[in-house]
Amino acid sequence: AQKVTQAQTEISVVEKEDVTLDCVYETRDTTYYLFWYKQPPSGELVFLIRRNSFDEQNEISGRYSWNFQKSTSSFNFTITASQVVDSAVYFCALSEFMDTGRRALTFGSGTRLQVQP
Amino acid sequence: DTGVSQDPRHKITKRGQNVTFRCDPISEHNRLYWYRQTLGQGPEFLTYFQNEAQLEKSRLLSDRFSAERPKGSFSTLEIQRTEQGDSAMYLCASSPRQGTAGANVLTFGAGSRLTVL
DSSP states (O other): OOEEEOOOSEEEEETTOOEEEOOEEEOSOSSOEEEEEEEOTTOOOEEEEEEETTOOOOEEETTEEEEEEGGGTEEEEEESSOOGGGOEEEEEEEEEEOTTSOEEEEEOOOEEEEEEO | OOOOEEEOSEEEEOTTOOEEEEEEOOTTOOEEEEEEEOTTSOOEEEEEEETTEEEEEOTTSOTTEEEEOTTSSOEEEEEOSOOGGGOEEEEEEEEOOTTSTTTTOOEEOOOEEEEEO
């Protein structure tokens, strides 16, 4: 069974600080996808990034960057120069392909990020 | 298209009552999912539809829960004889058919929060 661990339950930073959210996963599959979703106070899960297991290149999108390391089964997320609007719960998720055609998405328990002004 | 819509956003009910939630997915998405999220946890999979066919049900979906997607468009999730343990956020998500762009990315609605007194 696959598993996603987000050991940091809550992080508080001051605006403009950099912050890294950790994600460690377990799977027996050789082909899988990793995701990060953001859940602001409004409740809607917002897709941030998808990375497949064959692509270990790091990715940067504006102030966001992701570090995928297959050797340590980690997919960490860094926010540079954090802003108050980044305050939310962030979920890491792992996807494996099921026979029914469904991508089974297993979520971690989330990391609540609070950015203080 | 405005994304995945869920109704109602909030429902307060007394134990033993029945409740029904509705989800309208993105119109061109043929795959629809229901998840449940309790406080401080990540979403957990409940059930999956491909078009009108319900292809998977989680063991979390007890016999008091029933989901339908009669015409392959909107879906309903009904909970009969609600219990206090059913209090949670019920999230709906949809994704396009396999082989299309973004097929592995779930787009979530804002959720329906259920409180059972």
